[in-house]
Amino acid sequence: MPPAPAFADVTASDSTLRRFLHGLPGVDTVGLEARAASLGTRSIKTTAKAYAIDLAISMIDLTTLEGADTPGKVRALAAKAVNPDPTDRTTPRTAAVCVYPDMVATAKAGVAGTDVKVASVATAFPAGRAALDVKLADTRDAVAAGADEIDMVIDRGAFLAGHYLKVYEEIRAVKEACGEQARLKVIFETGELSTYDNIRRASWLGMIAGADFIKTSTGKVGVNATPANTLLMLEAVRDFRAQTGVQVGVKPAGGIRTTKDAIKFLVLVNETAGEDWLDNHWFRFGASSLLNDLLMQRQKLATGRYSGPDYVTVD
Amino acid sequence: MSESSRLSVLKTYKLYVGGKFPRSESGRVYEVQDHKGKWLANAPLSSRKDARDAVVAARKAFGGWSGATAYNRGQVLYRVAEMLEGRKSQFVHEVAHAEGLSKSRAAEVVEAAVDRWVWYAGWTDKIGQVVGGANPVAGPFFNLSTPEPTGVVAIVAPRESSFLGLVSVVAPVIATGNTAVVVASETAPLPALSLGEVLATSDLPGGVVNVLSGKAAEIAAPLAAHQDVNAIDLTGADASLARELEIAAADNLKRVLRPRGADGEDFTADPGTHRLTAFLETKTVWHPTGSLGASGSSY
Numbered sequence: 001m002p003p004a005p006a007f008a009d010v011t012a013s014d015s016t017l018r019r020f021l022h023g024l025p026g027v028d029t030v031g032l033e034a035r036a037a038s039l040g041t042r043s044i045k046t047t048a049k050a051y052a053i054d055l056a057i058s059m060i061d062l063t064t065l066e067g068a069d070t071p072g073k074v075r076a077l078a079a080k081a082v083n084p085d086p087t088d089r090t091t092p093r094t095a096a097v098c099v100y101p102d103m104v105a106t107a108k109a110g111v112a113g114t115d116v117k118v119a120s121v122a123t124a125f126p127a128g129r130a131a132l133d134v135k136l137a138d139t140r141d142a143v144a145a146g147a148d149e150i151d152m153v154i155d156r157g158a159f160l161a162g163h164y165l166k167v168y169e170e171i172r173a174v175k176e177a178c179g180e181q182a183r184l185k186v187i188f189e190t191g192e193l194s195t196y197d198n199i200r201r202a203s204w205l206g207m208i209a210g211a212d213f214i215k216t217s218t219g220k221v222g223v224n225a226t227p228a229n230t231l232l233m234l235e236a237v238r239d240f241r242a243q244t245g246v247q248v249g250v251k252p253a254g255g256i257r258t259t260k261d262a263i264k265f266l267v268l269v270n271e272t273a274g275e276d277w278l279d280n281h282w283f284r285f286g287a288s289s290l291l292n293d294l295l296m297q298r299q300k301l302a303t304g305r306y307s308g309p310d311y312v313t314v315d
Numbered sequence: 316m317s318e319s320s321r322l323s324v325l326k327t328y329k330l331y332v333g334g335k336f337p338r339s340e341s342g343r344v345y346e347v348q349d350h351k352g353k354w355l356a357n358a359p360l361s362s363r364k365d366a367r368d369a370v371v372a373a374r375k376a377f378g379g380w381s382g383a384t385a386y387n388r389g390q391v392l393y394r395v396a397e398m399l400e401g402r403k404s405q406f407v408h409e410v411a412h413a414e415g416l417s418k419s420r421a422a423e424v425v426e427a428a429v430d431r432w433v434w435y436a437g438w439t440d441k442i443g444q445v446v447g448g449a450n451p452v453a454g455p456f457f458n459l460s461t462p463e464p465t466g467v468v469a470i471v472a473p474r475e476s477s478f479l480g481l482v483s484v485v486a487p488v489i490a491t492g493n494t495a496v497v498v499a500s501e502t503a504p505l506p507a508l509s510l511g512e513v514l515a516t517s518d519l520p521g522g523v524v525n526v527l528s529g530k531a532a533e534i535a536a537p538l539a540a541h542q543d544v545n546a547i548d549l550t551g552a553d554a555s556l557a558r559e560l561e562i563a564a565a566d567n568l569k570r571v572l573r574p575r576g577a578d579g580e581d582f583t584a585d586p587g588t589h590r591l592t593a594f595l596e597t598k599t600v601w602h603p604t605g606s607l608g609a610s611g612s613s614y
Contacts, residue, residue: 178401299542305566306367308543 006244007208014165017205021164024204027232036227039271040264046253049263053298054092054288056262057084059280061119061251062064063098063288065219066124066315073315074103078110080313085295087311088302094291095280096149100125104145119149119185123174126189126218128153149276151179151185151215154202156192164205171209185213185251191247193224199229203236211247219286226255227264234272247276253286259297262290288315328358328504330365330528333408334521335371345355345529350415358504361529363537366565369525370543371445371451371466373494377521381464381492382484385440392436395517399554402513406478406506411505414476425582428482435486442591450550450562450599457602462595464492465570466545469538471531471560473551473579477503480582481510484550487590489523496525496544498535500551504528532556539563546594551582570594 042083044052046219058142062081065071085091087145093236107118120142124130130138139150152174156164171186178184186206190199206214214233216225230252237248250273256262262285277283292312299307328347329336359365380388399406403425411421414433447461468488472478477500488495499507511526527534531552538548539560547564549557549572557574564571572582572593 304539305542306370308370308538308541313544 005084011165011168011208013109014163017164017168018162021201021205023248024197024200027200029196032196032232033228036231036268039231039267040227042264044263044267050301052263052266053259053301055278055295056259056266056285057094057294057298058095059284060094060291060294061096061098061253061255061284061286062094062291063219063286065098065100065121069100069103071103071106074106075110076313077315078107078116080315081116082111082114082289084268085298085312087108088298091295093161093296094215095284098286101142101145101147104142104147105170110185110266117148118146119150119151120145120147121153121187122147122220123152123170125153125187126153127232128155129157132173135170136173136177139174143178143182147182148183148315149213150182151187151203153187153218153259154206156189159193159198159205161204164201168205168209171211172207173211183212185215185249186211187215187218189218189221190216190225190229193315196229196232199232202234204231204240207236207240207246207248209249212250214285215251215253215286217252219254221254223284225252225256225265227268230265231268231272234268234277237277238273247282249282249284250277251284256285256287257289258293259290262287262294317457326356327390328356328528330359330361331508331515331524332365332369332522333375333455333494333525336511336515337368339529340368342390343345343529349412350597354411355464356482356505357529358508361527361534363527363534365527366534366537367541369496369527370467370469370538370541371375372522372525374494374519374543377464377466377494379474379520380489380494380523382445382493385443387493388490388492389436389439391518392439393433393521395437395514396429396432398513399432402509403434403587404501404520407507409505409509413500413505414475418443423477428479431479431482431586434586437492438487438588438591441489441596442588445588446580447594447597455602455604457603458599460597460599462491463598464475464591465594466493467543467546468493468495468536468546468548468594469541470495470497471535471551472497472499472507473498473504473582474531475579476582478506478510480550480580481507482546483582483586483592485510485524488594489519491591491595493546493594494523494525496538497527498531498538498551499526499528501529501531505533530562534559536563540566542567544569546572548572549574581597 062201081094081097093116096119097107098119103122122139123135125169147187175184203214231248241247248288270304296307316488338362339359341362344357345360347355347358349355406425407421450458452458470484507526514524540563
């Protein structure tokens with residue numbers, strides 16, 4: 001597929017791409033963090049809270065990415081995604097389950113007959129340190145097994161060394177491997193990019209290369225999704241749509257464990273990108289323990305009594 | 316420097332939750348007065364969200380505390396008594412003001428409280444032998460019962476006996492491995508808040524005891540209804556509140572310890588073991604008898 005016409009000149013060579021990415025306005029670190037913090041102080045109560053909880057549940061990519069994942073664990077997770085709270089059938093389903101490529105078929109069987117998607121990490125997740133052929137084979141495997149979404153990692157080494165075109169071409173190649181079947185989420189591993197300027201550059205690079213989603217992190221490093229880096233990425237998708245008309249989704253992942261945190265992110269989405277993104281087609285949470293906290297809060301709203309970990313599953 | 320020229324350093328009393336000293340989430344405080352109506356200090360006026368946070372802290376601490384050896388728990392509790400002893404003058408001062416006692420009478424009460432703490436510290440590794448043991452069964456089995464802690468216990472502390480009564484309800488709950496969320500006396504919360512400072516400087520893990528001050532009716536109601544609280548001690552609740560809390564507690568089958576008598580309990584009397592056993596459950600194991608191999612197992 002040809003690149004979006006507006007960026008054909010940008011991606012002509014490594015130097016034009018570098019000139020474009022380094023020409024993006026610098027990020028005001030203090031302002032960004034203050035904005036993210038101030039949006040985090042909004043108080044969301046009663047009916048708005050109930051709406052936010054259900055929306056957040058419907059946006060979760062219920063994730064298990066452990067070396068110790070068994071088919072049984074993946075089946076249990078898929079069952080939970082389809083029916084998060086067996087005591088309350090009005091609970092919405094999660095958006096997707098997110099697993100390693102070899103577990104895609106198991107997950108797919110677990111969510112069969114529902115609108116829950118199966119997302120698979122690929123491209124030598126989480127380090128991304130493998131040859132392009134290996135990454136593409138990894139991706140094709142997952143797609144062939146039925147994955148609806150592919151979460152790829154960028155080559156942070158190449159990005160930090162300034163080889164932007166290499167990263168660009170890699171994303172393009174993986175996008176092609178996804179074909180029409182799978183939407184592509186591009187993980188930047190923001191914790192390894194060091195600066196907000198780099199996160200902004202990576203966001204634009206990913207979007208120009210054709211990402212359907214840009215995603216903060218793998219959940220495997222110390223710093224994962226933060227309100228500030230998610231806000232920055234939300235600004236990027238907003239500006240990208242204004243410029244090109246193409247809408248790109250955002251997925252913060254890792255470290256979001258409480259309902260309070262999740263609602264803070266939803267406020268960021270609404271205030272930055274806007275209502276168009278308040279839908280699980282355009283915004284996701286990469287999380288596992290978050291779901292239990294959302295379910296407990298949901299039970300509290302329904303019954304008036306504080307719930308506890310005895311009333312949700314142990315994953 | 317003369318007494319009058321020195322600016323007074325007033326103490327900010329704070330809650331004790333999860334090993335930390337937060338202010339109330341609501342930001343509210345209320346005036347605490349001595350028995351003559353003179354202002355003593357401001358205490359935090361806890362909200363139901365403070366209660367919720369305290370339960371989370373208590374639940375988190377439960378695994379470690381209930382899993383600690385009884386011997387270790389006894390040592391930790393004895394350490395608490397040592398710390399109480401060192402802070403005696405502060406407690407005497409607070410108890411004298413709160414309960415309108417003379418200095419010497421207040422000192423007796425505080426000493427009785429420290430002694431009570433030591434007494435309960437000694438029970439940690441003995442209660443198992445008293446309420447557990449080998450049961451005779453008509454079959455080729457060993458049958459052994461052993462007490463286990465109930466879990467997170469909410470305690471409505473006595474209203475009048477601000478320190479001896481407090482110690483008498485808190486120590487037995489944690490001695491057996493439960494963790495506690497304590498609603499301090501509404502009118503005399505200062506000794507309870509100071510006890511939090513003592514617990515923080517003992518070896519007691521954070522979250523094992525959490526102290527909230529404020530209106531018992533406001534804080535105890537969400538605790539009684541809370542699905543993650545396993546038991547509630549209603550000692551300090553008046554008759555109508557106790558009734559209301561007991562109804563709320565029935566929803567998830569909490570264990571309930573009712574207040575004794577209409578005029579409250581006499582905490583100077585021998586406490587006996589009923590408070591120790593109130594928040595225990597019995598686990599019974601069966602094991603076949605028969606010839607034991609060298610490994611100690613018949614299999």
